[in-house]
Amino acid sequence: MRDLEFGWFLPTRGDTLDYAEPQQVPPSPEMFRRVVQTAENNGFEYILLPVSALCWDAWITSAMLIGCTKSIRMLVAARPSYINPVLLAKMIATYDQMSEGRISINLIAGQNEVENKAEGTGLTKEQRYAAMEEEVQICKALWETPEGVDYDGKFYQLKQAQIGTETYQKPYPSFYLGGGSQQAAELSARHSDVHLFWGDTVERVESNIAEMCRLAGRYGRADDIGFGMRLQIVCREDEREAWNVAEGLVRNVTDAQREVIRTHFANSVANQRVRQLAEEYGKMIAPHMWTGLTQARPGAGIVIVGTPEQCAETIQGYIDIGCHSFCMSGYLHDAEAERFGKWVRPLLCERNPGRLKPLAA
Secondary structure (H helix, E strand, C coil), X not given: CCCCEEEEECCCCCECCCCCCCCCECCCHHHHHHHHHHHHHCCCCEEECCCCCXXXXXXXXXXXXXXXCCCCEEEEEECCCCXXXXXXXXXXXXXXXXCCCCEEEEECCCCCHHHHHHCCCCCCHHHHHHHXXXXXXXXXXXXXXXXXXXXXXXXXXXXXXXXXXXXXXXXCCCEEEECCCHHHHHHHHHHCCEEEEECCCHHHHHHHHHHHHHHHHCCCCCCXXXXXXXXXXXXXXXXXXXXXXXXXCCCCCCHHHHHHHHHHCCCCHHHHHHHHHHHHHCCEEECCEECHHHHCCCCCCCEXXXXXXXXXXXXXXXXXXCCCEEEEECCCHHHHHHHHHHHHHHHHHHHCCCCCCCCCC
16 A cells, blocks of 8 residues: 555646636746645645646746745656757756755646647657657666667667766656556556546546556556546535535636637547546536536546545545545635645545655644
8 A cells, every 4th residue: 555645736827716717816936836835835745737838837937946845846747859858857857856856757748739739749649659658768768877878769869878967866756647548558557656547437447547557567567556646626614615616617618618628639538538427427427526627627627526524535435446646736726725735634644544644844
């Protein structure tokens, strides 16, 4: 049984209680500091930074936030073909040294085909996964072989490449990956320390864990890969208030906004599964598991809605089938992080003795 860990999300596009106005709280260094410090103070061990076109740059933002925090790790995305892999390996190693181990890597091949074309990556989805495989291989080789690396791949060719910087974490920082395609599963089985599932039924996630363990076993990694969930949460002391807040997130969303979500992310298997859940189950895939946000937010839009006890019970269902890492979002992100830390985390500590690190004094 692995230790439990909870991560939070930093909304670098802006924060909101109404997705019709996604920047009710505009992005700013002050807001970012407030969210990440609140997350750290309430027991979150890492913070996920998004990488879509409208968000502030994740690498620079997270590096600046290291200076105003003490322990929280930054989960920063590596996207294929955006950064030369030799430079990427040097960046990660330097970040790891400067922060004394406070970086993990989120592998993202890209959900949004429109954005990929706009930014000129020039790779199909299948090519992006193949390029990402090479980039991870190169990074690991450079961290493990300081005397120089040769590499002959489809996308990259190296001759005695060196970076001159060791990683602080040994053998290297952790890799996280979330995705629903077979290519994502294969990449995760070979390289991930944590495979993050998006919101789904407990039965489906349990089946997916078993399949991922079998797949990782082909590479001798069945005991190396861990599992987690990427979820939203709206927790209030009163259940009716929680539902009012949740429904307010999408109450004013326009048809045009819904159409963008539907078309721009059409090729993402994980997004297809989220839409399938909404069509198959309607608003609720399980007690307190709401699909409503998926009409306004791409990606991991399944939301836990309820009282502290209801939220803790829902999360416990995924813990009981083998998930140990939970990457959460809530609204507004600083206030919801504090509610989680005060109300939900203590309940999970009681239910899982010895599996959560104590809060820092």
